Amino acid sequence: MPMLFRFLLIITVFLILPVAHGLASDDMEENGTIFTFWPLVDYRKSPETGFSNLSILGPLIKIQQQDTVRTTAVRPFVYRTVDESDQSAATSYLYPLASSRQAPDVSTFQALKLFQVNTFRKDEPDKAKSDSMLFPFYIRGKSDTYGQYTSVFPVYGTLYERLWRDEIHYTLFPLYSRTVKKGTTTRNYLYPFFSTIEGEHESGGQFWPLYGRAEKEGSYKRSFVLWPFYLHEHTGLDTDNPTERLTVFPLYSKTESPRVSSRTYLWPFIGWTSDRGAKQEERRYFWPLVTTETGDKRQVKRYLPIFSEEQSGETLKRWYLWPLYRHDEINSDTYGRERDRVLFFLYSDSLERWPADGAERRRTALWPLFLFNSDTRGVKQFSFPAPVEPLLAQDGIEQSWAPLWRIYIQRWNDAGDSTVSFLWNLYWHERRGDDLAYELFPLVMYRSQGGHSDVSVLKGLVRLRTGKEMKTLNLFWLPFDMKWRVADKPEVVQESTMLNSERSEP
Numbered sequence: 311m312p313m314l315f316r317f318l319l320i321i322t323v324f325l326i327l328p329v330a331h332g333l334a335s336d337d338m339e340e341n342g343t344i345f346t347f348w349p350l351v352d353y354r355k356s357p358e359t360g361f362s363n364l365s366i367l368g369p370l371i372k373i374q375q376q377d378t379v380r381t382t383a384v385r386p387f388v389y390r391t392v393d394e395s396d397q398s399a400a401t402s403y404l405y406p407l408a409s410s411r412q413a414p415d416v417s418t419f420q421a422l423k424l425f426q427v428n429t430f431r432k433d434e435p436d437k438a439k440s441d442s443m444l445f446p447f448y449i450r451g452k453s454d455t456y457g458q459y460t461s462v463f464p465v466y467g468t469l470y471e472r473l474w475r476d477e478i479h480y481t482l483f484p485l486y487s488r489t490v491k492k493g494t495t496t497r498n499y500l501y502p503f504f505s506t507i508e509g510e511h512e513s514g515g516q517f518w519p520l521y522g523r524a525e526k527e528g529s530y531k532r533s534f535v536l537w538p539f540y541l542h543e544h545t546g547l548d549t550d551n552p553t554e555r556l557t558v559f560p561l562y563s564k565t566e567s568p569r570v571s572s573r574t575y576l577w578p579f580i581g582w583t584s585d586r587g588a589k590q591e592e593r594r595y596f597w598p599l600v601t602t603e604t605g606d607k608r609q610v611k612r613y614l615p616i617f618s619e620e621q622s623g624e625t626l627k628r629w630y631l632w633p634l635y636r637h638d639e640i641n642s643d644t645y646g647r648e649r650d651r652v653l654f655f656l657y658s659d660s661l662e663r664w665p666a667d668g669a670e671r672r673r674t675a676l677w678p679l680f681l682f683n684s685d686t687r688g689v690k691q692f693s694f695p696a697p698v699e700p701l702l703a704q705d706g707i708e709q710s711w712a713p714l715w716r717i718y719i720q721r722w723n724d725a726g727d728s729t730v731s732f733l734w735n736l737y738w739h740e741r742r743g744d745d746l747a748y749e750l751f752p753l754v755m756y757r758s759q760g761g762h763s764d765v766s767v768l769k770g771l772v773r774l775r776t777g778k779e780m781k782t783l784n785l786f787w788l789p790f791d792m793k794w795r796v797a798d799k800p801e802v803v804q805e806s807t808m809l810n811s812e813r814s815e816p
Contacts, residue, residue: 342354342355342356342357342358342759343355344747344757346735346738346749346751346755347751347769348734348735348736348751348752349367349368349734349735349736350366350367351364351365351366352364352365352366352735353365360375360376360377361374361375361376362374362375363375365734365735368734368735369385369713369714369716369734370384370385370714371383371384371385372385372713378393378394378395379391379392379393379394379395380392380394383709383710385710385711385713385714386404386405386710386711386714387403387404388401388402388403388404389401389402389405389706389709389710390402396413396414397413397414398411398412398413398414399411399412399413400412402706402709402710404710405706405707405709405710405711406422406704406706407421407422408420408421408422414431415430415431415432416428416429416430416431417429417431423445424443424444424445425443425444425445426441426442426443426445427440427441427442427443428440428441428442439452440452446463447462447463448461448462448463449461449463449467449469449472451470451472453470453471455470455471456470456471456477457470461478461480463480463483464480464482464483464484465481465482466480466481466482467479467480474491475489475490475491476490476491476492477489477490483501484498484500484501484502485499485500486498486499487501493509493510494507494508494509494512494526495507495508495509496508502518503517503518504516504517504518505518505522507524509526511526511527511528512524512525512526512527512529513525514532516534518537519534519536519537519538520535520536521533521534521535522534522537528547528548529545529547529548530543530544530545530546530547531543531544531547532544532545538557538559539558539559540557540558540559541555541556541557541559542555542556542557543555546567550568551567551568551569551587552567552568553565553566553567553570554566554567559577560576560577561575561576562574562575562576563577565583568586569585569586569587569588570583570584570585570586570587571583571584571586572584574594577597578594578596578597578598579595579596580594580595581593581594581595581597582594585605588605588606588607589605589606589607590603590604590605590606590607590608591603591604591605592610598612598614599612599613599614599615600612600613600614607622607623608620608621608622609621609622614629614632615629615631615632615633616630616631616632617629617630618632624640624641624642625638625639625640626638626639626640626641627639633653633654634652634653635650635651635652636650636651636654637649637650637651638651643665644664644665644666645662645663645664645665646662646663646664646665647660647661647662647663648660648661649661655675655677655700655701656676656677656700657675657676657677658673658674658675658700659672659673659674659675660672660673660674664686669686670684670686671684671685671686672684673703675696675699675700676696676700677696677697677700677701678695678696678697678700679694679695679696680692680693680694680695680696681693681696681699681700687723688723688724689721689722689723690721690722690723691719691720691721692718692719692720693712693716693718693719693720694716694717694718695715695716695717696712697715698711698712699712713734717732717733718730718731718732719731725743726741726743727741727742727743728740728741729741735749735751736750736751737749737750737751744758745758745759745760746758746759747759751769752768752769753767753768754766754767755769761777761778762775762776762777762778763775763776764776770784770787771785771786771787772784772785773785776796779795779796780793780794780795780796781793781794781795781796
């Protein structure tokens with residue numbers, strides 16, 4: 311029993327410590343609130359900026375308000391943002407597993423892009439349009455041109471304006487299917503082995519891979535024998551650039567048209583292309599190892615793995631000792647970007663510029679050690695470690711996952727403002743102009759703001775607050791304090807700080 315009593319006493323004392331520590335002067339409360347009890351609770355509020363944030367159990371639970379935007383997160387399971395200004399909400403579930411979005415004109419839900427439910431609303435409620443999909447097994451929707459459609463794969467289905475076709479009909483796929491595209495009807499039996507093609511002045515069929523042919527009068531002719539060893543086609547017969555392509559794989563292939571001539575001998579050993587329309591000349595040897603291209607729009611020098619350079623308009627790409635080092639550039643009057651990479655994603659440094667307003671943005675990552683960001687406002691951030699961010703630069707990773715493994719985070723700007731967090735605020739440090747606050751839990755916490763300061767040892771075991779005229783001392787978390795003017799000796803004040811209406815509560 312004595313041991314149990316001591317344990318309960320210790321728990322009780324530590325539960326009331328945050329209350330004792332939360333007491334602050336009115337002047338400091340007006341400018342903001344900081345309330346911490348690591349790792350259970352971390353609450354920060356800034357009335358001046360309309361910002362408040364509550365973190366529970368480090369990065370696991372987050373409730374944040376920024377003006378009209380409210381963010382709620384239970385990482386990594388749910389991350390939800392609600393914007394009251396436009397009545398919209400976006401939620402991700404175990405990103406990237408599933409997500410949903412609600413707005414006055416649309417509601418969507420998707421899981422791995424395979425299951426989707428979408429509702430599109432117009433001004434009139436009776437004209438709402440919806441579709442759903444569990445790809446590829448179930449698809450339901452409505453086409454403005456053809457009407458309602460349903461697909462239950464592979465048993466039976468009809469699709470309109472999906473999968474790059476105007477119409478798709480099937481029964482016991484791959485036993486039978488029919489597709490329509492721009493007036494051409496293709497019927498497949500035991501897809502892809504047998505098929506027929508029908509259309510206006512158009513016919514054809516195939517027994518793949520042995521033989522196939524298709525022809526549309528005045529438009530195209532195609533045929534193959536023992537695909538892919540012999541292919542022959544004429545396309546664009548109704549245009550000013552009719553093109554012939556012949557492939558006898560791997561011995562020889564050619565493309566011939568009024569604008570382009572191309573040959574390949576013993577693929578991939580030797581090949582060349584002359585694009586007279588674009589004024590480009592290309593030579594290929596042991597493709598893709600050695601390639602040169604010259605012309606008005608594009609310049610290529612590729613000698614892999616030693617060196618590669620591609621210049622196309624405003625874009626430049628260079629490889630050195632592929633895949634060791636790569637350099638990319640984009641330069642225009644309105645936008646510029648330079649990016650350097652070592653071993654694809656091991657190290658990456660990207661700098662973007664907008665010359666019109668002088669804005670810059672930078673992102674540097676060394677996998678799996680750190681990530682550095684500098685945004686267009688001049689706000690910089692350094693975080694450690696970075697096991698995923700160098701590979702996937704996505705908002706969902708930043709929101710739902712990265713805070714779970716970031717041991718150290720630092721943000722700062724050119725004005726001297728800065729924040730530091732170590733082990734999810736076991737130690738934190740904030741500076742805003744002349745205001746300063748920091749804490750090393752549970753040893754010491756210090757806050758200086760607007761001419762007032764607050765020092766607390768062991769979460770209130772000893773606490774000294776200094777104002778412009780008065781000093782206040784609390785000992786042993788007791789609801790009594792000693793107050794004295796800055797130039798006077800201390801005297802005991804016979805009233806509880808808990809009852810003093812002139813002082814604020816957390």
